[in-house]
Amino acid sequence: MQTSMPHGSLPLLYTFHFYLFSLIGVVSALLFVTRKSPVAAALWLVNTMFCLAALYVMLDAQFIGAIQVLVYAGAIMVVFLFVIMLLNLGHGSIADMRGLGWKLAAGAVGLAILAEIFALTKARTPLTLTLPEGFAAREIAQSGAIAPIAAPLFNEYLLAFEVTSILLLAAVVGAVVLGKQRGEDDAR
């Protein structure tokens, strides 16, 4: 496993691919934000999500990478595309960009947030919390990609896991109620 190597001596190929997927991801995200047609925008977003899945695999999170492809690119984006086509919004002839003032304001807000995040990355994280180099990769090599996530999920985070099921139930009920056709008595 390449990723089990210490960070100082990462193979050139690994670094190259990390930057390559990052670059493709950022370019796809920029194209996603600027495309007029909602269908094209959604497909560029799917591309970004595939790049993120590749980065997850490179960061020793193989299971999360698989889930990213299955749930995000496979399920959530299909629902988005389905709604775009259901509402027949795929033309893109009507420009939905806001005016120049909005763009300048958005650029200013974006730069401010970017500066804040970079200031945060300068903060020192406590060294005592840091795992030894290549710990995650060794754990995956020993017990597989899923077991290290499943163990804390069903022990330490069991309550959160159960609360998630209530959240999903509420979301399903909410979506059905919202999507229900109105009755005759309160028709438009």
Next chain:
Amino acid sequence: MLAEALFFSALLFVIGVFGVLIRRNAIIVFMCVELMLNAVNLTFVAFAQQYGVGGQVFVFFVMTVAAAEAAVGLAIIIALFRHRQTVDLQNINLLKG
């Protein structure tokens, strides 16, 4: 690769914020929110490599919440479209029907 992953994540998040502010199509604004959630997920995974697997468990929860959010949000957009025949946010600016 922690610093590089955090840099990339920050860029993606800011692109998402930019998209929310400059687009008027409700569905695209919604997809930009998904992009921001994805950027945060990348931060979690990058930190999980160095500080333990708890970050990956959180990504799992974030994805569940995103799925629930997509279901409810798209139902709201469909209900809005049925009511106003548009998803342009400039025409949907009143809280009352």
